[in-house]
Each structure stands twice: as structure tokens, then as C-alpha cells.
Amino acid sequence: MKINPNHRIAILLHNGILGDKGKTGLTMLRYSKSNIVAVIDRECAGRALGECAGIIRDVPVVASVDEARPYDPDVLVIGIAPSGGILPPEWMDEISSALHSGMSLVNGLHTRLSELPEFMSVLREGQWIWDVRREPENLSVGCGKAAELQCRRVLTVGTDMAVGKKCVALEMNDCALKRGWKSKFLATGQSGIMISGGGVALDSVRVDYAAGAVEQMVLRAAMDSELLFLEGQGSILHPSSSATLPLIRGMQPTHLVLVHRAGQERIANCPELRIPPLARVVKLYEDLSAAAGVFAPSRVAAVALNTCKLPESDALEAIGSAEAETGLPCTDPVRYDAGPLLDSVLA
16 A cells, blocks of 8 residues: 555644644655645644745645545545654544545554554445554565665764754755666655655664664665665664664665754753764764774765754854864755755765
């Protein structure tokens, strides 16, 4: 099961456009080529997406699943990513209403809705529930085989969670495709999988098999690719993150791109932890990747700065400061252009 070009998508995003839990839906609105016909958000109903989220896409914002029905959606996508991936109870009625009306469901949360009898019992022929967060079948442990590949392999790594690693990988892949490279974006989280149609939901894979799952995906994708861009997860600086190391070991990246939110000095949900200077983080990731010479070295090719909360003049100043500190090319690829990041990878 996956979204195809014939589907008409409604995104359930209550309080996610202006809140801090809507990155799944907002990423789909920014990057998905699917036919999105409605966004459901009580707080922003009747307003334009550009006004609310800065996303220029001609999609109406309505207050409920019932109000979305005139736009004839046949798939409902859950567009929030709450902490822990748990489904808010107040959304159950909206999802039930969508299923009863004949819509299929794409679910990126940890709660497996296809295992709830009250939802499965209402499905009609051709109707389905896709729980994106599932462990792939036939996994094995990682063996470092991706190091033997000839293609360039780029992993986005971060100074914190939710700083824009997925968006940077998507922007760089899009830039490479426009230049004529045989390039692929490899998804490791729910929204990336919804956009690209495949990938590995890394936080659903048992830790012993995490590097192996990434390795299998990279080996398959490399068969007809010159460039691979792997969506980063978590941060080696975050006390709860266990995703970064399996990505590094599974991909054996040739290049890393460090992603940082401009002006952020502390881990967002652990403010007692200070983010080190970017130059030290660059060295940390390069040392971790090489593991004292056990693996081939990966260099941090560039810094991607998330400047979405800064005015233009401050954004340009922050980019210049990061370049001066690290000696690496730096830009905000969402706000400006991913070209400088890609140029550094190709150099």
C-alpha cells in the first residue's frame, strides 16, 4: 500500500499548522507531488496556507473531515507527529468519520490503527489502512557492505532533533535531479516514506537490525544511482537519540551535511544541555564516522542552516558566521538554494 498519483489526499492536521507537532503534514504540503485536495485544521480553517504556514500551494483549509468531503478525498493522511507517536484520543472521531465515508487511511504514528477492530470492521472492498511505521521483513545485521559502493552517499546529521535534516536531503536530491544526476532520496521516517513511497521507518526497527535495514536499502538504491541522499534522524548530541549511529554504519556515507537551527544554543527539550560550537560538532561526526580508522572517513562537506525564524538580514549574517566558524560552505537550502551544498559534495 502506498499513495499513488490517482489518489485525492486530505491531511488531518488539527492545530498542527501553527503548533509544533505538524511537521509530517507540512512536509507533505511542501514536497509531496500527490494530489492534496484539503487540509483539516480547526485553528486555521478558512485561511490560506501561505498566510498560515508560508507554503504556496492552492489547497483549502477546512475545520473537519465532514467539511473536507465536498473536495472528494479518498485518502486521509494523519499529518501530526506528536512526541512518542501516540494518537491523540480526540482525533479518533475524525478518523472514524473518514473510514465510514469510504476513505483509506495513511498512519505515520506508532499506534497501529490497522490492528484496531473498530476501524478494521468498517473497511469496504478496496479500502485500506497503511501503518507506515512497520519493520521491514527479512532483515539481517549490518556488515558495512555499503563502503564498497561507487556512488556518492550523503547523510544529513544534526545538532538536535527536528532541525530540518529531511528537508535538506530532499532539497539536495531535487537539486541533483535538476542537474541531470541519477539521484535518490532515501526515507527513514514516516513523512519521508509518505512522500517518496518507500523507505525504512527506522524507529520501528529492532536496534540489532537497524544498521542492517539501512544497509539493505542503500545497496538496493545504489544499483542505478550516482548520488544517494539519506534522511537523517535524531542527533548524536541528544540523550534519547539512538538513530544516528545505525544510519552512519548502514550507509557508510562518503559525505555528511551538518544541519543546525540558527541561533539555537541548547538541546530543545533538554535545555540543561548546551550545543557545542559547530566546528567541534563537525569534528565529532567525522571522528564518529571513521571510528578511529576502522571505516573509511566521511567528511562534513557543508553546513545547512535552518533560518526560518530569522528575518532576511539576520539569516544572511548567521550563514556568514557559520561559514567563518567552520570553514565550510553554508546556506539555508529551503529558503535559498541547495546548490552550494551539492557543489561541495561534488567537489
